[in-house]
Amino acid sequence: MARRLVDPGASAAGAPVAAGTAATAEYWMAREGRAAAARARRERLAHTGARLLVLAAVLGLWQVLASRYDVTLVPGPAQTYAGLRRGWPLIARAAVDTSLEIALGFAAGALIGLILGSLVGQSQLAEGILHPYLIAYQAVPKVGLAPMIVLLLGFGLWPKVALAALAAAFPMLENTMVGVQRVDEDSARLFAGLGASPTQTYVKLRLISALPSIMAGVRVAVVLATVSVVVTEFVAGRIGLGAVMMLGYAQLDTPLVFAALVVLTAVGLAYYFAAVGLEALVLRWFNLIPSTR
Amino acid sequence: MPPRLAADKTDLELVEHFYARAVRAETEQRRRVRRTTRVGQVVVVLALLGAWWAAAAVYPPVLVPGPAATVQAFFDGRATLWENPITIAEIVLGFLVGSLLGIGLGIAIAQSRWAEVILTPYLVVSQAVPKVALAPILIIVLGYGLASKVAVAALIAFFPLLENTIAGLRQVDPDSLRLLQSLGATRWQIFTKLRVFTALPLIFAGLRIAAVLATVGAIVGEFVAGNRGLGALLVTSMGTFSTSLLYATMGVLTGLACGVYLAARSGERRVLARYNLAPPER
Numbered sequence: 001m002a003r004r005l006v007d008p009g010a011s012a013a014g015a016p017v018a019a020g021t022a023a024t025a026e027y028w029m030a031r032e033g034r035a036a037a038a039r040a041r042r043e044r045l046a047h048t049g050a051r052l053l054v055l056a057a058v059l060g061l062w063q064v065l066a067s068r069y070d071v072t073l074v075p076g077p078a079q080t081y082a083g084l085r086r087g088w089p090l091i092a093r094a095a096v097d098t099s100l101e102i103a104l105g106f107a108a109g110a111l112i113g114l115i116l117g118s119l120v121g122q123s124q125l126a127e128g129i130l131h132p133y134l135i136a137y138q139a140v141p142k143v144g145l146a147p148m149i150v151l152l153l154g155f156g157l158w159p160k161v162a163l164a165a166l167a168a169a170f171p172m173l174e175n176t177m178v179g180v181q182r183v184d185e186d187s188a189r190l191f192a193g194l195g196a197s198p199t200q201t202y203v204k205l206r207l208i209s210a211l212p213s214i215m216a217g218v219r220v221a222v223v224l225a226t227v228s229v230v231v232t233e234f235v236a237g238r239i240g241l242g243a244v245m246m247l248g249y250a251q252l253d254t255p256l257v258f259a260a261l262v263v264l265t266a267v268g269l270a271y272y273f274a275a276v277g278l279e280a281l282v283l284r285w286f287n288l289i290p291s292t293r
Numbered sequence: 294m295p296p297r298l299a300a301d302k303t304d305l306e307l308v309e310h311f312y313a314r315a316v317r318a319e320t321e322q323r324r325r326v327r328r329t330t331r332v333g334q335v336v337v338v339l340a341l342l343g344a345w346w347a348a349a350a351v352y353p354p355v356l357v358p359g360p361a362a363t364v365q366a367f368f369d370g371r372a373t374l375w376e377n378p379i380t381i382a383e384i385v386l387g388f389l390v391g392s393l394l395g396i397g398l399g400i401a402i403a404q405s406r407w408a409e410v411i412l413t414p415y416l417v418v419s420q421a422v423p424k425v426a427l428a429p430i431l432i433i434v435l436g437y438g439l440a441s442k443v444a445v446a447a448l449i450a451f452f453p454l455l456e457n458t459i460a461g462l463r464q465v466d467p468d469s470l471r472l473l474q475s476l477g478a479t480r481w482q483i484f485t486k487l488r489v490f491t492a493l494p495l496i497f498a499g500l501r502i503a504a505v506l507a508t509v510g511a512i513v514g515e516f517v518a519g520n521r522g523l524g525a526l527l528v529t530s531m532g533t534f535s536t537s538l539l540y541a542t543m544g545v546l547t548g549l550a551c552g553v554y555l556a557a558r559s560g561e562r563r564v565l566a567r568y569n570l571a572p573p574e575r
């Protein structure tokens with residue numbers, strides 16, 4: 001260890017000792033790095049092992065429960081798979097419908113929220129007027145609006161899109177508004193001092209520095225859009241995975257309900273991780289720190 | 294040279310004079326903004342009511358009933374709270390069960406590294422998945438009565454408390470922790486005297502979210518399997534095209550939800566003020 005401290009310039013032998021010192025230091029550092037990596041790998045392995053064990057235990061418990069109760073109450077993993085294969089044409093079509101509804105509703109809501117949030121963030125007056133509605137929005141169960149929207153827009157694609165857009169718009173609006181306002185004062189002064197136009201300040205400073213907050217809003221909005229779509233499909237059961245679940249529920253075909261739920265879970269996860277990925281990508285591109293929310 | 298008001302004033306008096314003037318101008322400005330905001334709010338409410346009234350005049354009452362018809366439907370009495378106490382019971386019970394389980398499990402997970410390691414993937418999945426979609430399954434298992442709706446409400450009220458409790462217990466100030474440890478505090482003492490208090494703001498924020506979500510859960514439960522309660526009334530009035538009843542029910546539901554939210558928020562503020570804690574950064 002002590003050899004690492006030798007100053008090569010002070011040694012009479014010169015180069016050979018210096019080379020030896022550097023090589024020794026490299027050797028020790030590499031060894032420590034390897035040991036740390038091995039520790040981390042062992043830990044990860046233990047974690048993965050524990051997680052797999054727990055997953056196996058959960059599946060086993062599910063199977064045991066399923067074998068003790070009737071298939072109508074608790075269908076087991078095998079019966080759920082059978083339900084998935086049996087109902088696949090129905091479920092696949094419904095999954096496409098649901099995915100489309102979520103995508104359309106999210107896109108519309110996010111766009112509206114982004115535009116309104118940018119405008120409201122510019123004006124204290126607009127924010128003051130909007131404030132009670134933002135509070136009410138937090139309190140009111142949006143899914144309660146589903147029957148109302150169904151009556152207005154029918155039983156097809158559009159009521160689902162409308163409610164999803166409504167649910168997605170508000171978190172986007174709020175996060176955009178807050179993000180646009182919370183800008184570094186020195187940067188704002190610099191922009192003003194260099195004679196930047198309001199548009200330039202907005203696009204190059206405010207919008208960029210709002211991105212972490214906006215992307216956090218995207219994550220929330222995607223989940224809310226999914227929930228709204230599913231609940232509207234419960235109420236107006238004609239298309240989508242929620243409708244398939246209600247169909248299976250009405251006919252006491254529980255394996256079909258479970259199968260549709262599994263596919264719905266997959267759809268929800270796919271959208272959520274797409275949002276998380278987009279967030280990481282955008283923030284890395286602009287070299288920003290993710291929002292803590 | 295700065296402008297002088299009068300030759301007999303000293304510099305200090307001048308500074309005081311201008312300072313007082315600036316403060317007055319600022320208060321005046323703030324008051325003006327507040328007044329304009331108030332006026333703007335009234336204008337917006339009137340505009341919304343007018344738009345509703347106009348829409349009701351254009352469309353048939355089956356599609357859009359006007360304000361008058363909605364008020365009439367409310368006084369017909371089927372949409373009132375005292376006709377639907379079951380909904381309130383579902384919300385309260387679901388909130389209590391879900392938040393107690395969430396806090397309890399959150400404490401257990403925050404104390405144990407292995408529990409966190411094992412449960413983290415499930416927590417991530419639970420954030421992404423629409424938990425209300427479990428409603429039909431819970432109703433098949435628990436029946437059509439009160440228990441299944443309480444279960445749906447508790448299930449979705451559970452998660453924000455679980456997450457916030459874990460996060461709150463974890464975010465303890467490292468210096469305070471080191472101080473307590475160096476004074477020989479036991480784990481239990483550190484928990485009751487430090488961690489609980491740093492966690493309180495987040496736990497109460499979680500309770501506020503849970504109150505709203507319990508309402509959502511009760512309503513969705515009644516959507517799926519209901520013959521009683523406000524959610525069931527929404528679906529039946531949709532099915533029978535009793536649109537004015539639907540609007541009245543939605544109004545009552547909105548009022549109820551706002552009441553639940555405001556109650557949760559005032560409880561939060563009171564407790565945080567009692568322990569001199571700041572609410573969490575959003």
